[in-house]
Amino acid sequence: MAKYEIMLVVRGDIEQSAADKVANELKAVLKTEVKENNYEGLQTLAYEINKVKQAYRYVFNFETTDNTAISEFRRFANINKNVLRHLIINLEKDYGYxxxxxxxxxxxxxxxxxxxxxxxxxxxxxxxxxxxxxxxxxxxxxxxxxx
CATH class of the missing domain: 1.20.5 (Single alpha-helices involved in coiled-coils or other helix-helix interfaces)
Structure with missing residues (x-):
């Protein structure tokens, strides 16, 4: 099983409950148990993203062998207008250079x-x-x- 970490940046101009709902919907797409779920709170961004100055940050750690779940997560994150940015890291991969x-x-x-x-x-x-x-x-x- 490959270990992954996902960082999710959700718009800060929505309520926290709505941001939590977005994060939970995207976690459900993974179809696996999230081992570690860190909510880092509402933070001021270093620069504006889509005219938004604040955002909620979430970090998920999980293990999966299903690569389609990762691609589905990426697809849903790109579709969802409340997700400003997302980053998926394979913690076991050796990144060449x-x-x-x-x-x-x-x-x-x-x-x-x-x-x-x-x-x-x-x-x-x-x-x-x-x-x-x-x-x-x-x-x-x-x-x-x-x-």
Whole structure:
């Protein structure tokens, strides 16, 4: 069974009972038991969506093997005018370029690390040469002062 998380953003200009009804109708479309149901309340949006400044947010966690239920949910969410946005995340999916072990990224980061070490060693060598030149010039000035 695949684990999913859905975030639902419902218009804030309707009453909370109507927003709860919309969320419950969409949960019923899933035809599975919702393991975790978080109501995050009425929140002010960062930007207007369809001229709406506030929205109710819901988060559902559930497990299912039925992909048609997910597509039905997506279809109903797109049809319902009270749903401003929805996001469906498969929690078990490894999202390619965001994967924790991506061979291209690992190789690139190792190469960057090696380049950094070489540059750091070169900078340390140059700093040591400058310090030695400074010490030699200082010693020479002191010899010239005494003479």
């Amino acid at each position: 965001k994967a924790t072990i991506n061979p291209k990224k690992v190789a690139r980061n190792e190469k960057k690390g090696e380049i950094f070490k070489v540059r750091q060693a070169e900078a340390a060598r140059r700093a040591a040469e400058r310090q030695a030149a400074y010490e030699a010039a200082r010693a020479e000035r002191e010899v010239n002062k005494k003479a």
